[in-house]
Every structure is written in structure tokens, then in C-alpha cells.
Amino acid sequence: MKRTLIYSLMAGAMAMGFSGCTDELEISQHGVLNYETYYQTDEDAQAAAAAIYLQMRGLAYNYLIAKNCLTDDFYAAGGGRNDNADFEQLNEFTFTPNQNLLQGMFESYYQIIYKANVVLGHVGEDSETKLRCRAEARVFRAFANFELTTLWGNPPVVDHELNSSEYSRPNGSTEELWALIESDLKEAIESGALKSKTSVNDKDTWQVTKEFAEALLGKAYLWQGKNAEAAAEFEKVIGSGLYDLYSDYENVIQVSAKNNCESLFETVRVYDKENVFDNWDFCGAMLRWRLDKMEMTDEFKAVFGTSQNYGFLAPTKDLYDAFVAEEGKNGYRLNATMKTYDQMRNIGMSLIVGQSIINEGYFMWKWRSGIDSCPSEGYGFCYTNNFRWMRLAEVYLLAAEANLAAGNQTKCDEYMNKVRTRAQVATKSGYTLADIQNEKRLELCGESVRFQDLLRWGLAYDKLKDNGARCPQLQSNGEVTYVTYNNDVNLYGFKKGKHEHLPYPETEIELNSAIEQNPGW
């Protein structure tokens, strides 16, 4: 009897040990959705498109800092020499393919393309919303490819989600890339699915619009020298009547004028106290003036706060002089764009005696940010202003250039004068390309367009060859001295045969055996 009892006990124990366990190995994952079955509803489609908007918004930091460092309008600046040496390398053309901002920008463009490809590959065409999301994905993909093509020349073409056998992508051809950009934009525009603003004062439309797509298409044509086509596209935007120059230039990119009548596309940030870190953005902190080296009046502090100010991107005297030459020291647009050190002292900020900063005596005012765009809950790392990707002034200046090149001087003059009127600069007629180039430098300084323009106009070498020759140091008494860090003229400044294209990031070269580096790198 006893034996039987023991055996049955054992058998029971063994059986329990052996049975029923594989089911226990199924553990369901929380908080995620199934890739195979997602992308069915309108809501899914919008969520997939929203992921592209978020990606685009996240791009702004690298986009703004890198592209403005690569100009003759700014010094990298910051807390001192070697503070974010990455910025200095860009600014002085001493960077290598291992450049964090360029790598970040490059990766962001492909992440935008990936997310657009996900939408195009999975979202159906069976509703208005889905068609709109698809069209938006095409606009973003075209935007990313435009940037990649104009900056890198022949980046890999990625027009679908890659599977693991396709990871090593060779360079694309520039023609193929332009064709993809044009066809994406045309399809998006012709789909009729993209939104348009409801009126010139519509501040609520937050999506990319048909007009933004048309402006991008115009830009793509202009870059390819298809001037008449370009002019026609810009004409559609201008002719839509949905945009107007914002009268108050001083605030055109300020938090107080989000989505104003001039904006073609902004990525949105809001002040939401409970979710401030949804708006994490280091950009604001990096660009704010270097206040830790300043003495400030209480009035000044009340407006601009004191936390997390890193003082990068200080305007050059060359830029200031260009303004003065065009509109004089008291020019409306100059004063709305930047302030001299003396003006800043009057406003309530001056260097502590004994402190000095990298600065040539000028402080950006147009993109100033105070506590109104920098909620204290975000410790200075959150920035609630929208990022402006394109505004009507740029469209006018692109249109002026396209019309001039297409032989339509009248249109060119008309658009130039629109911009100059708002800037309170004298109007005239018979503008030349050089006039347009100068106007664009002033009107859009700090708005991330100049480097690609200089490359296109063939002026990059002339304007950028001396970047890095010297570095200004502003003393508390307003005196500017210069320090030379780069001794060898062969090692700084724009170099012909090399800097016409950005280098493919070192990581990509290391990982992708099919890609070829750009010449000179």
C-alpha cells in the first residue's frame, strides 16, 4: 500500500513538472500594437503621419545649428573655445566625416524617409484621411530627399522599407533623386488630398499644405535650373492669396506669432505644464545668450530668465556690415534682427567685468527667446516656440530669382519690392541676381537657407574660404580682440573640390560597403 502511495505521489509531482508549461511561455507585450494588423483605420493613418511630424520636429536642432554654422553669418561661439568643438569645426570647415550634427541630420532625413515609406507601404487609399496622410508622407519624403540631394549630392535612394538583404545601399544618381522629389511632390499636389489654409489669417491648419508642396516643388525646379517651371510653382503659392508678409518683422519667428500669415509650414510646440518634456528641445538653450557671464537688470531677467543659456551662433561683423550697407545703422530690419553690444547694454545685459565671450559685438534678436518660450518646468531644456520651415519671404525671393532667370524682370522686381517694403527699405527696379543674393542674406539670416544658396550660386568658396581664420573675443568694455586658433591656411575654410558636398557620415561609410564617399573627403 505504502509503495503505491509513494509512486502515485511521485507520478503526480513529475506530471505537474512536465505538463502545461509551454503556454506559460506566452507573455503578452504591453503598450504596443501589431505591425501586421495596424494601419487599417483613419486614426492609425493619422498616427503614422504624426510620427513623421514628430521626426521632422526633432530634426530642427541639427538642421538649424549645422546649416547656420556653415555660413559667413555666424561664429560658432558658446562658452569658450572648444565648447562644442563640433560647432566650431563646421563653422571653420575643419570637420571630418565624423561630424555629429551632420550625422544627426543625415540620419534624421532617412528616419523621415523611413516613416514616410511606412505610411506609403501600409496605409490604404480608401478614405480621404488616408489619402491625405499618404500625400503628406510624399511631401516629407520629398523634403528629406531635397535636403539630402542638395547637401550630399548622390545619397542612396530609399523609396520603400528596406529588408535586411538591402541594407547596403549604393549611392543614388542625382537625376534619379530629382525625379523622385518631383514625382512625390506632383503626386501629392495632384492627389487633391492635401489641406490648404482656409484664409490668410488661418492659424489652425497645422498640417503640411498643398502650397508648401508647391513651394518645395518650385525650389526643386529652381535648383535644377528649370526656372520657368519654378516661377510657375511659386506663382501658385503667391496667387493662392492664403499668405501675406507679417507686418511685425521683429516677431516674425517669435513665439508670439506662431503660425502667422507668413508661415508656409511650422512644426508645432505648445506650453503644456503637465507635459513640458513633450517639448524637449535643446536648441533654445543653445542659442540663448550666454547669460552666466553677464550682469543683468531685474527687468531683463524678468523677460529673459537666467537658466540654461549657452550662447552659440553669434552674428559676424560681416553680416552686420551688410545690413548697414543696405539699410543703415538704424535700419528697421537690422534692429529687428540683431543688436549691438551697446544696444544690449541699454536693454539690461552686460558682460561681468573680467569675463569675455566669443562674439564680435553682435547678438541675435530675431530668434531671442525668453521665459515666454522657455517654461521653467522644463529647466531651460524645453522650448515651446514653433520651428519655421519656410515663410512667404523666402518664396518671394525664390520667385524673384526664378523670374529673373526666366527673363521676367517685372515679376522679379515686384517680389523683391514686397520683401523690401515690409523691411522698410527703399524699393527700386531692375534688380540683379547679386541684389537678390544680398536681400536673401539679410531677410533670411539665421533661417538655415544660406549654405545651400551659396553652393548653388557658386559663391561658397568666395564667401566661406576665410571661415576659421580668426575668432573674436568680446571684452566687458565692448572691445573686440581676435585670437588665431588655426595656423595652417590649408586646414581651415571652404576648400574647392571638397566642400561642395558634405561628407557621408563616418558611421555610414563604416557600415555600408556599397556607398562611396564624396570627392575630397
Add this chain to the structure above:
Amino acid sequence: MLVTTRKGKGEGKITYDFQLTKQSIAKVPEVMNAEEFMNYYLDAGLISKETFYNNWDFKTNTNWVDVAFETSTMQHHTLTFQAGSDKGSLYMSASILKNNGIVTGNADIYNRLTGMLNGSWKIKEWLNVESNNQVNYSKSKSVAEGSEYSSMLLTVLQLDPLTKATYTLEDMPDNMRRILNTTEYGELLSDGNGNYYGVSPFVTMENLNPLIMRDNALSENRGFNLSGSTALNFTPIKDLVFTSRIGYSLSSSEGYGVNHDYYANDSQHRNYVGLSASENSSTYYQWENFANWSHTFGDMHHASAMIGSSFSESRGYGVSGSYTGSDDDFGVKKDDPLFWYFAYATSTATKSLSGGEPSYSRKLAYFGRLSYDYGGRYLAQFSLRADAADSSVLPIDNRWGYFPAASLGWAITEEDFMQPTREVLDQLKLRASWGQNGSIASLGGYSYANVIASTGNYPTTQDGDYGYITGYAPTSTGNDELKWETSEQFNIGLDARFLSNSLSLTIDYYKKKTKDLIVTGITPSTVVGNASSPVNAGDIENSGVEIEIGYQKMIGELMLGARANMATLKNKVTYIHPSLKEGIGGTSFHTYGTITRFEVGHPAWYFYGYKFKGVNKETGNPEFYDLNNDGTIGTEDKTEIGKGMADVTYGLTLTAAWKGIDLIVFGTGSAGNDIFSCLNRSDYNVNKLTEFVENRWTPTNTNGTTPRAGANDMDKYMISDACVFSGNYFKIKQIQLGYTLPHDISLKAKMENVRIYCSLDDFFTFTKYPGFDPEVTGVGNSLGVDKGSYPNSKKVVFGLNVTF
């Protein structure tokens, strides 16, 4: 899981062990003193003469190591009771450990109470029960280490020696006085006696005055853990034993943290308080059932067989939250430690909550083993196990891994024909084995799955009432083919003993091939546009020889012994997944790029960087080898510049005993490995290791071997072999001298055995490495990379051991 448990033995015994340890920082890298610091930065032109004149008294020369570290004490008491008989055994112990680490003050402490109760009893002829249990309670505080951005160890190297550790109100410099009179920057921290922690006017970076770093935040952890196993062993018939065993671990830990308002420099300050608290509990159990049969046929044939299964589950559950102030909200109602709890946070403080979500991991395994031996002369064994991972780890289709193993042995000295040599050769045994093992590395969290998850919230209004759309996108590219990583090992060896067991020798040769290595966090190409899921990316081959020799000799009453061991290791990556054929990047250093790499034909995670050619005699800038001869130094000129893995590791133990005195000297070392020193940085004006600056290029020292102050291309220099050092070292881990009282004396005091000892642990290190401890660097893909890990301290130990 193999756990050695302590079992009671023999007649009742009571033992008391006591250990007192004095510990201090062992090896400190040499950095520039105040004057050298000034000269360096004047040479570099990065700090102006005026700044030095305004901010240095030309006397201060702070040694931050002395500020940050001190000699501290550790105490360990253990009391044990044990007894055993043929019916069963009992083992009971209690111990207290109190350790105050080497950081000045009470910032790194570890206190632990442990109790243990192990027992077994043969309650029936056919049933033996056994239970082993341990419970401990611990309390700890710690400081930051091991990151180039926030390590107390790096701080003491990088802060300038011109700033004092503390200042009084009277001698406080302007850059600190300015903060005293404002509120917007936060508070100057002090020791409470009017000594304010110094703020450097020269160095602003993440690594702060170590005293500020220590005191600007409080982080305490407490927890208890109950673990053990309980088993039933049935013996229904002779030779057959069924075992059912349940292993368990129940633990709970709580964390409590306060981030104070503080000012450390212009980019590191805070004028409000943050509170955080967390509570986590985890449960684990493993249930194993197996049957073991063994039988001897005749005199010589002995066979056994085992079959069984195992199932385990671990569950984690916790909640954590925080309240944080902001520039215009102090966060708590009063700046008083009695108010530093959630209940007294301001109503406007930012709240965050996380957790409340259980996580599980489960494993299932079946296993079996057959073994046979013939008179202890010929031995053979075969085993097979099947392991299954749960769906958070591997895709369902690949969840099972099957791992066989086999071994053979031949005890030659058991053969009749070896009898004549027995006098010299006591034992000679040949062994050979082959087996496979499975690993799922650190997989978990459904990393193989291609799923859709939130990427954030995008606002659809400009202001006011917040409308958002949540963005959803695939989290990664997914990998349905992910499977077990397998390592296959072949081993052949011999054991020998000579001269009445006084000389012993063990030699092994092994070859281990790791297949389908699981690599996580890789990027196959940035144009893919999404993170890659883990892949079975490559094969690694390791081979080596392990030798151990021991010798013991009695000369009169003097017993001498020596034991030496040595292991060689050759490591090479032999295959890599085609989508990653260019290699996989590992750890990186600041923004200078990846410094370790996994690539075919190289050791796993070898150091990757530029080859430093020397300093240009004219400019003082560093120059590098242009390996592809294209006239410029670029990515393609990076190459293998070292490896973290040692070619040889070795150990040596010497023992001597004479009457009641015993002595042991024990040391270990390694050779052939390199260390990548990440203790410098070139982007801020920080102090530097003397090694890198003392023979630098200057206009008058154009033969200098390191670049001039403020040289170009320092970002390449930092990831060149100029920063790679030989990691060869030999460390005497222990010199212990003990004395056991003569038996008759201890018996008079009613004690069976009394031994006292003292020992120097980790005291002497022989190495050329200029950093901290060559024995302590990163692990995994940062093996051999030194980012300022907490070094082993050197210790003086006094111990007492009494048995009643």
C-alpha cells in the same frame, strides 16, 4: 543553477569570525599641479593670464584625491552554529557587515544583516527532506562612477588644482560670492560649519567639486531578500532517487532620493529641490523534478541515468514617483530635511509616476544524462538539455534550443600495467569533452518584435486647450529569425599527481566557438531609417591552454607549498552576418566616435582608432599614419590599436606553515591586454594626466612626445593609440599571516580552536598603466576601456576566528 550550500558536520560546534578592514584608495593617477595647470593653459591660449591673476592666489594647490577619498573601515562579524549526524544536519549563522566606502564622509556605505538556516533530515528510510534558506537586509548609499560625464573618480582627475576644496565667507572668491547674494542660481553647499565647497572659475563641466557631487543629491536604498530552496528526495527502491525541489527568492527594495538646490558652476546649478521614491518587489521560483538512477553491475560496471524538467518564473513589480520644483517653485514647502517627503511637496511641483506594471520572464527546460564508468578507470558521460525562452525573449518558432554534451575519461594509473610506476606517479588521468551551451545574452523586452509603439505626442493646436495626436511607428526593423546563441566547447586535458601527492599538475587545452552571437543595439546602416533589432551577428573562436602546478613539501615542522596557474586566450571573430560585414561599432567616447569594434579577423571588441605617428616638430600638432595613402587622415585610416582581452592571465600562491604560524601570499596578473584610457578630454579646460603633458611639444621643446597645449586634431588624438596603454599588471591580492593558538592553551579557555590573522589585500600593484586600477575596466563591448570605474581599494585586514 549550481549552489554550494553549507551543511552542518560532526558534533555541535560554535564558530565566531571577526574581520576588521581599513581600506583606502590604492592607485591614483598623477595629474598636473597648480603651476603646471596654469602653464599648460597659458601655452594653449585657452585661459588668459588675467583670469589666472584674478582667480588664483598663487598658493593653492589642491589635491582633489585627498579631498574626495579617505581611509575607511569595514567590519564583519559572523556567528555560526552547526551539527550533523547520519540522520541529518543543521547549519545556522548570523552575520553583520558594515562598510563605509573610501569616499570622504558617509556617502558610500553598505550595511547588511544576514541570517542563514540550512537543515536536512532523513525522516524515513525512503524520504530525505532538505531546506536551505538565507535572509538578508541591506542598506546602501552610493556615488556616481564609470561614465565620462558623471564620475567622481574622473572629477578628482579633471578639476583644476587652483581652486580650494572649501572657502570661508571671508576668503570666498567673487565667482562664489556672486551666488551667495542671489537666489536664482541655487545654493552654495557647505559642510555646515561655514566652509563652502569651492567653485572653480576655470573648469565648468559635468564633473563638479567632488564634495558638491557627493552632497548635491542623496540616494538611499534599502532592501531585503529571502532566498533558498526546499527539496524532497524519495528513494522508492534501491538505486533510484526522485527529487522534487523548489527554489525561491523573494525580495523587495526601496529607494529614496533628494536632489538638493545647489550651485556647482554656471552650467550646473539648481534652485529647487526634487524628491524621488520607489518601491520594487520581485519574486522568483524554480521548480525542478528529476529522477536519478544509478547501479553497479558486478564489481566494475557502474552506470547511472538522470532525467528531469525545470520551470522558472520571475516577476518584477514596482512603482516609483517624483516631485520636482522649478525655477519659480522650490518644490518642497520648507528647505528642511524634515520636509523632504512627498507629503510636503508644493502643490505646483511637477509630478511623475511610473511603474505599476508587472513584468515576467519564464523559462522551461528538460534535461537528461547517462553515465558509465568501469572500475573508476574508463569514464563516459552523455547529456542533453532542451531550453525554452519565453515570448519576450525569442520568437515562438525559435524558442527552443537543444544542447548536447559528452565526455570521456581514462584514469591510466588505475591500469594494472601502471602499478610499477605508482611510487612516483600517484595519479594520471586523461580527459576529453565536447559540449554545447546556450545563451540568450541580455535579451528581453520583445526586442526581436517588429511592433508599433508611440513616438510621442504631436500638438494639433497652437495654444490653450491641448489637442494631440500620438505618433505611432515601428519600434525597430524586427527580426523573426532571432535564436539562441550557442557556444560549443572542446576540451582535452590531463590530471597528474606525483611523489605521494606532493606535486600536482593539471593541463587543459580548450577551443570554444561561440556561434550566432547575439548583438543588440546595432545599426546596419543609417539609411535604413530605424533602429535594428538584435541579430545573431557573428561567430567568435576562443582557444587556449590552462596549466596548474602545485607543490607541497614538509621540512621538519615546516610545511611549504606553492601553486601556480596560467591560462592563455586567443580570441578571434571568425564570421559576421552579411548585413553587417563592415563590422559592428561598440562603445564610444564622448563625441569622438566609436572606440571598440567587432569585426571578422580581429579580437572581439578590439580597440579601433588612429595610429599616432608623433608630434609635428614645427607645429606641435599630433600626426597620424595615413594608412590608405590618400593624403588625408580620415575614417579609412582607423585601424586596430589594441584589445581589452588578455593573452595570458596567471596566478601564484605561496603558503608556509610552521607550528601555529601560517602564511599565504597570493597574486594575480595579466599580460597582452591593453587599456583605452578615457580619463582625458579636450573639449573643456580640465586638468590632465601628467603622462599626457609633461613632455609636450613647446617652441623650446620641439622634440616633445605629446602634442602642444591646445593642439589641433585632438579629437583624433583622443581616439588614437596614444591613449592606449599596456594593461599588463601583477597584483599581490593578499599577504596573510596567521597564528593558531596551541591546542592545550585554547582548550584551557574552553575553546577548541583560536586563530588570529592579519592581511594586506590588494596592496601592491605592478603596472605601467598611468590610470587607476588596471584590473577594473569596462565589460562587454567596453572591455579594457577605462572611464573612471570605482577602483579596488587597498585593505589592511585584521581577523579573529574562534571555535567553541
